[in-house]
Amino acid sequence: MxxxxxxxxxxxxxxxxxxxxxxxxxxxxVDVGSVSSQAVVMLDGRLYCYGxxxxxxxxxxxxxxxxxxALEGTGLKIEDxxxxxxxxxxxxxVPFGNRAITEIACHARGANFMYGPSVxxxxxxxxxxxxxxxxxxxxxxxxxxxxxxxxxxTGRGMEVFADLLSVPINDVGxxxxxxxxxxxxxxxxxxxxAKSEASGLLREGWPKEKVLxxxxxxxxxxxxxxxxxxxMEKEFAITGGIAKNVGVVSRLEKELGVKALKAKxxxxxxxxxxxxxxxxxxxxxxxxxx
Amino acid sequence: xxxxxxxxxxxxxxxxxxxxxxIVDYAIVPAGQDAQAxxxxxxxxxxxxxxxxxxxxxxxxxxKSTQRAQGFVxxxxxxxxxxxxxxxxxxxxxxxxxxxGRAIKIDETGKVLDFAINEKCAAGAGAFxxxxxxxxxxxxxxxGAMSLNSTGKVAMNAQCAVFAESELVTLVHxxxxxxxxxxxxxxxxxxxxxxxxxxxxxxxxVALIGGxxxxxxxxxxxxxxxxxxxxxPEEPEIVAALGAALLGAQDKxxxxxxxxx
Numbered sequence: 001m002x003x004x005x006x007x008x009x010x011x012x013x014x015x016x017x018x019x020x021x022x023x024x025x026x027x028x029x030v031d032v033g034s035v036s037s038q039a040v041v042m043l044d045g046r047l048y049c050y051g052x053x054x055x056x057x058x059x060x061x062x063x064x065x066x067x068x069x070a071l072e073g074t075g076l077k078i079e080d081x082x083x084x085x086x087x088x089x090x091x092x093x094v095p096f097g098n099r100a101i102t103e104i105a106c107h108a109r110g111a112n113f114m115y116g117p118s119v120x121x122x123x124x125x126x127x128x129x130x131x132x133x134x135x136x137x138x139x140x141x142x143x144x145x146x147x148x149x150x151x152x153x154t155g156r157g158m159e160v161f162a163d164l165l166s167v168p169i170n171d172v173g174x175x176x177x178x179x180x181x182x183x184x185x186x187x188x189x190x191x192x193x194a195k196s197e198a199s200g201l202l203r204e205g206w207p208k209e210k211v212l213x214x215x216x217x218x219x220x221x222x223x224x225x226x227x228x229x230x231x232m233e234k235e236f237a238i239t240g241g242i243a244k245n246v247g248v249v250s251r252l253e254k255e256l257g258v259k260a261l262k263a264k265x266x267x268x269x270x271x272x273x274x275x276x277x278x279x280x281x282x283x284x285x286x287x288x289x290x
Numbered sequence: 291x292x293x294x295x296x297x298x299x300x301x302x303x304x305x306x307x308x309x310x311x312x313i314v315d316y317a318i319v320p321a322g323q324d325a326q327a328x329x330x331x332x333x334x335x336x337x338x339x340x341x342x343x344x345x346x347x348x349x350x351x352x353x354k355s356t357q358r359a360q361g362f363v364x365x366x367x368x369x370x371x372x373x374x375x376x377x378x379x380x381x382x383x384x385x386x387x388x389x390x391g392r393a394i395k396i397d398e399t400g401k402v403l404d405f406a407i408n409e410k411c412a413a414g415a416g417a418f419x420x421x422x423x424x425x426x427x428x429x430x431x432x433x434g435a436m437s438l439n440s441t442g443k444v445a446m447n448a449q450c451a452v453f454a455e456s457e458l459v460t461l462v463h464x465x466x467x468x469x470x471x472x473x474x475x476x477x478x479x480x481x482x483x484x485x486x487x488x489x490x491x492x493x494x495x496v497a498l499i500g501g502x503x504x505x506x507x508x509x510x511x512x513x514x515x516x517x518x519x520x521x522x523p524e525e526p527e528i529v530a531a532l533g534a535a536l537l538g539a540q541d542k543x544x545x546x547x548x549x550x551x
């Protein structure tokens with residue numbers, strides 16, 4: 001069976017210093033995307049545990065799977081969650097969800113939590129879309145622009161390239177920086193064209209790192225044009241899987257002339273964090289309990 | 291007077307030799323990685339002797355790859371000129387190649403009145419069909435033919451060839467009949483082409499040229515979406531090259547002068 005170079009690392013984590021038994025408000029956020037799903041549990045608004053996995057062909061099953069993955073080893077069960085908000089493409093299909101909120105709102109809120117109240121521009125590079133979001137100091141959305149029609153600038157595009165070059169996707173960023181001179185970018189508007197350009201470059205004898213550099217450059221430029229259209233306001237932060245790709249991030253920062261805030265938390269869980277925080281706000285303001 | 295048009299495309303190189311407004315010779319070869327080599331290969335396949343050709347005009351995305359041409363014309367100008375020569379009644383020309391799609395509005399002389407191009411996105415060109423045929427594990431010809439046997443409508447939501455491929459994989463998993471998927475694929479690309487046509491406005495008759503015109507499934511979907519029967523030449527791939535050759539006969543080109551549309 002062919003090796004799956006596109007397969008990024010799934011993960012789960014629990015904060016060892018928190019005890020859910022001591023918490024007053026236990027809420028959850030589930031972000032079911034077309035490529036990946038995340039579940040987050042917060043205790044009184046503090047990050048307790050999370051899970052991050054590939055979305056399967058069935059949305060409801062993926063929601064349950066990632067929630068159980070987050071809760072693994074904690075002793076906490078889905079029934080113990082006081083309120084759950086679903087977000088992402090599969091948000092209405094979360095079987096144990098109480099409400100659905102759009103991923104734009106959740107990413108802004110999540111970025112505010114992860115990066116602090118100084119964030120004003122959030123770039124979410126997801127599996128099958130990329131979004132540029134403006135928010136205020138409370139993480140409330142003031143404007144946004146989205147490309148969800150096209151693979152350019154998305155995780156799927158990067159998966160295609162990892163596969164083409166037989167490089168594990170987690171290694172793409174680092175490898176792309178091993179070039180002496182920056183090569184010109186391949187097509188930034190279409191992954192299919194970029195891929196056929198890249199095949200030609202490989203045949204010309206370009207080493208893998210050079211082709212990856214050209215693609216990371218193209219992807220950086222693609223999202224740069226999105227940010228240009230909405231306008232860049234500091235501070236700037238990136239969420240989603242590609243935020244972990246230093247090859248794209250460094251080139252984007254260079255083109256923008258702005259450095260992105262660095263995260264201490266997995267950038268893929270931003271949407272789920274936002275959702276869990278909305279859940280907490282709903283519990284507090286409306287006294288909603290299951 | 292013999293003139294020649296060279297169309298250096300993304301996938302194929304076409305050469306047409308014309309005299310008195312008609313095709314007298316032509317060749318089509320794969321473009322491969324080396325455009326110059328492909329052009330020479332195509333040149334070698336012609337029956338006409340190079341010294342008998344008075345003017346050579348080049349077109350296509352790779353037109354500057356050849357040193358043989360005395361002049362260059364845009365694909366839009368070439369497509370319009372070639373289409374009107376074959377179909378004097380054409381007033382709209384749709385040209386769908388491997389990587390680009392064009393909708394061109396023309397008058398009765400073949401003069402370009404307006405045009406729309408897609409060169410940024412594989413989903414509006416032949417690359418889309420190729421990717422889908424690979425995902426279905428059939429040849430392009432098979433995919434075109436089987437779509438005519440479709441009995442059910444299947445929704446294809448994706449606008450993007452990369453996403454559509456993933457969508458297809460899911461449909462295959464759900465055991466959707468191949469003819470229905472093939473039909474959906476052609477409906478999807480036809481949809482995009484028609485929205486491009488609407489940008490310039492459709493006037494009958496409509497001529498369809500470019501390699502994708504050979505796809506019977508696409509033609510069927512297109513006719514349905516346009517509400518009109520498109521006119522298709524015997525060799526749809528060589529029409530732009532013909533147009534370039536005919537433009538070469540109308541004016542004598544100075545070396546490397548770019549013709550205006």
